[in-house]
Amino acid sequence: MQVKIDFIKNSIQNETLLNLYKKMLKPRLIEEKMLILLRQGKISKWFSGIGQEAISVGVTLALETDEYILPMHRNLGVFTTREIPLHRLFSQWQGKMNGFTKGRDRSFHFGTQDFNIVGMISHLGPQLGVADGIALANKLKNNKKVCAVFSGEGGTSEGDFHEALNVAAVWELPILFCIENNGYGLSTPVSEQFKCDRIADKGIGYGMESYVIDGNNVLEVYSKVNELAKSVRETPRPILLEFRTFRVRGHEEASGTKYVPQDLLDFWVAKDPLENYEEFLKNEGILSEELDISLKNEFAHEINDHLQIAFNEENITPNLNFELKDVFKKHHYKEVKPSKPTKKIRLVDAVSEGLYQSMEKYNDLVIMGQDIADYGGVFKVTDGFIEEFGKERVRNTPICESAIVSAAYGLSVNGIKSVMEMQFADFASSGFNPIVNLLAKSYYRWGQKADVVIRMPCGAGIGAGPFHSQTNEAWFTKVPGLKIVYPAFPQDAKGLLIEAINDPNPVLFFEHKALYRSVYQEVSGNYFTTEIGKSIILREGTQLTIVSYGAAIHWVLEVLKKLNTISVDVIDLRTLQPLDVETIYTSVRKTGKAVIVQEDSLFGGIASDISALINENCFEYLDAPIKRVASLETPIPFNKELENQYLGKNNIEKSILDLINY
Secondary structure (H helix, E strand, O other), rough: OOOOOOOOOOOOHHHHHHHHHHHHHHHHHHHHHHHHHOOOOOOOOOOOOOHHHHHHHHHHHHHHOOOOOOOOOOOOOHHHHHHOOOHHHHHHHHOOOOOOOOOOOOOOOOEEEEOOEOOOOOOOHHHHHHHHHHHHHHHHOOOOOOEEEEEEHHHHHHHHHHHHHHHHHHHHHOEEEEEEEEOOOOOEEEHHHOOOOHHHHHHHHHHHHHEEEOOOOOOHHHHHHHHHHHHHOOOOOOEEEEOOOOOOOOOOOOHHOOOOHHHHHHHHHHHHHHHHHHHHHOOOOOHHHHHHHHHHHHHHHHHHHHHHHHHHHHOOOOOOOHHHHOOOOOOOOOOOOOOEEEEEHHHHHHHHHHHHHHHHHHOEEEEEEOOOOOOOOOOOOOOHHOOOOOOOOOEOOOOOHHHHHHHHHHHHOOOOOOEEEEOHHHHHHHHHHHHHHHHHHHHHHOOOOOEEEEEEEEEOOOOOOOOOOOOOOOHOOOOOOOOEOOOOHHHHHHHHHHHHOOOOOEEEEEEHHHOOOEEEEEEOOOOOOOOOOEEEEEOOOOOOOEOOOHHHHHHHHHHHHHHOOOEEEEEEEEEEOOOHHHHHHHHHHOOEEEEEEEEEOOOOOHHHHHHHHHHHHHHEEEEEEEEOEEEOOOOOOHEEEEEEHHOHHHHHHHHHHHHHHO
């Protein structure tokens, strides 16, 4: 065969030249075996990387083994080059317990800290932001490490691509953004995906260094990435790398390649990275025919032996308790009691104090958000923090919620806690995907904690209109894997925020804006904790149970001042997920009647679930229908009179009296 690729050895030693071949050969042989197993029905799906091995292998060998890599579907060479035991990969692909996700996710949707690999999620783009977080942690540790993250050319059209590159450029993060331009996103050719000729040119807009590399030339890949990685370790900065290659098989095997012109396919098949490199090594006298046959036999035996181990492994027997206990990383609450003396402060001050004292306790804790540094945040929660903790730990972010949520996750992967301020809870819609698909599912999927707190200033009552006034906790209480905290009083806000930061699981911490400067309370000055998942009974009685949280608790207490002859239990939930159902049940079984009050609009809110839970677990104790009180089924209006009409506080008194008199 005539070599179709111009291989240049430069000063690469023969041992390395041969090793590059071995590292490409192994994933190729595995893939060929997987295609056979797919036809036999022994695996369910396969995303082929045949013809693209040079990129995975070249990049991985150029990095140090303790440097993180974030691969994609077609990067089997990353996993094999990092020498993951093959039987574990095969177990993963067969959905068995010895795989990396315990049968909970498929193919390459996994990571492993043992090999410094962070697996992909199907939304593609967010993993670029995860690399931002990993690289930020490397930079903060000053450990002179680089990380590499992969995406395809299709992923460069996603907003997360642009957000991640912008953050990396602004923060000068040590990342190699590796884009495999392989011709097609499923069946859509690059001509229908972007207008620019070179993906590398997209780096110009971010002030970012970028290069185009022949992705089928393993020597060019290895040499250039090795050179750049050494440079980035010494001078941290992001680099955009476009690897020109081609996907010679379908997006996944069921897709086929009928949409690809045959002459184009023939051209790239002739540029096969493995076959061309094999011919080059033989021409150079580095690879003999005997050694080549020996290597292929050795790998074939290894593959078959490890396949047998995976085949012999028992199929998973579902275990309900096992599944439920793996949604959250286990966390043992350690009580730190509040002290005296106390001081009367506002809720906003209590939040600030809890955050400040947590920054003191964890000397690497990072807080991120728009305008939180010199400006102190739009609500001044972090005012003065920068003087004490510096700009490295108190980080202004560009306006890119999705990338920052993903970066927070990356920090956690690399061992650093973080708190992100969502400037307004409404803006979480721009970071929704990584919250619900990355943070929430991470521990369940592959045992990786997401040690992240997202602060969520929320709620109506300040005339901020439809874009800045939602109390949108119901978007997230539905999602297993997220903890939702929603305090109504300063003492609780401080203790719960401190504990949220202690907790290694993702916590959304809702802070009602209308309460920030209107609610005062005596608050302990020390660093103390309040347990997540425990409600508090603010008032005890016998006639009725009122369940509420956030600003709505204050509405309830105001109404009860007027109805001072009524005997009621008032439960402040404080935490919506996990929900303290036993306190609710105990109260309802005593009173026989329940009102649930929320600020959110009625349909689909947490009150509906609490009502259903009471009905299912306390039905025989009920003496009246359960009442829900909530706001109107409209967006939140700006005008003060319209806003007052919108809020459900107008209906509390009537609902209470109706139940008392039922």
